[in-house]
Amino acid sequence: MSSTRTVIVGAGIVGLCTAYELLQQGRDVVVLDRESTLDGASAGNAGLFSIGHAPLTKPGASWRGLRWMLDSRSPLWIRPSLSPALLRWLWTFHNHCTPEHLERATRTLCALGWRTVQALERILDLEGIDCFYRRCGWMDLILDERNLDAAQREGRALARYGYRTDRISGNELRRRDGAYRDEVAGAIHYLDSAIVHPGLLLRGLLAAVRTRGGSVRLGCDVAGFERAHDGRCVGARLRNGEVIEGSSVVLAAGIWSDPLASQLGIALPMQAARGYHVQLEGTGILPRNGGVMHETFVAFNPMGSQLRLAGTLEIGPTGRPWMRKRLDALTTAARRYLHGIDQAHITAEWAGYRPCTADGMPLVGPVPTIPGLFVGTGHAMMGLVLGPVTGRILCADICGTRHEIDPELLDCMRPHRLRTSRAA
């Protein structure tokens, strides 16, 4: 076994970006994924590379969520349950929906934003990955005139971190782009962000990792981990008994990271937030930008000749049957904002899971109690955009080099600290 080999569990955006960065540092990697085709959250998401995006834990979000709980068509829906893990998560979530937490989280996320664009654009340049990446910003499309001022204030709050936004009237919007309906009152344009086809990006990353000498093994279900006598994590064990050895292991298995970590006595408490997408062909006219339809939280993204509509946040256990009415809500929402929805036909439908922590921030970094083990998960609705910088941070952690990111809000041990302080 190579003494610098890293075993990475999960070939989503986080696992593949970490693998790529490690290869760039001359390390050896093997990435394991239990699926034989990569069509999980990292491929099926909305494709908004929205830097500076706020976390879920906005002030008022917990009360809004509670109200929406009664309406299974609402953008955020929590499957009613008395599971202690869910109740604990909801309570912690509620306690983090404060202006102070939002301020701290925004500072960290905005700092990560510039670095993640740089990390992704470097990969795209070096590898020539064609994934419809365009640095055209994203549009917050607004129907109700009364929502425009608040949305503008939200955008302007990012100005102190160097992020630019522009308020555009409905008429000006339609003058620039004929895809928007007359009902749209205006938009806030987040100018520094980008849009991308996430499936093509993931495929390109996978090919790049292989081309650069890394191994990506699909159809390999990781069942547990190998530990050395001194407690160090030295590999992953597959369900068929095969052991893949390494000098370090990265757990980047999305929402499935928690059950895997629990085998090592580590808690990564997260809730799965299922979302859906529909892909439309034949709208006649495609918007030039991607964005979000403000009142419905549904995202849209033109991908080649097709339009992807993605969204809804459904908190509950994985593996339940799809909820048709939530999937249908995507096209219903888009009809009010965009032309051509009714005449288009659906070419694909999809569902996947966002891994959501209770404080809205990812879990990234080394596990101090288990040398050799590193974690990269919990990115909720920001995994595509934060994947490249997460790869850089984990690579620096594994190689023992410095990075400039303040690790406090990303620390993967903070759920432990929270529990310990509560118990005390």
Ligand SMILES: Cc1cc2nc3c(=O)[nH]c(=O)nc-3n(C[C@H](O)[C@H](O)[C@H](O)COP(=O)(O)OP(=O)(O)OC[C@H]3O[C@@H](n4cnc5c(N)ncnc54)[C@H](O)[C@@H]3O)c2cc1C
């Ligand atoms: C509808 C929707 C829209 C979204 N839109 C955006 C967006 O516009 N912008 C954005 O930034 N983010 C968006 N997201 C969020 C983003 O998709 C996720 O945060 C991100 O994909 C998480 O990446 P990941 O690598 O952590 O996990 P995943 O992509 O879930 O990858 C984890 C991998 O681990 C594998 N795995 C699990 N268990 C095992 C095991 N035991 N053994 C081996 N392999 C295993 C899985 O098969 C999977 O391939 C969206 C999500 C959804 C659902």
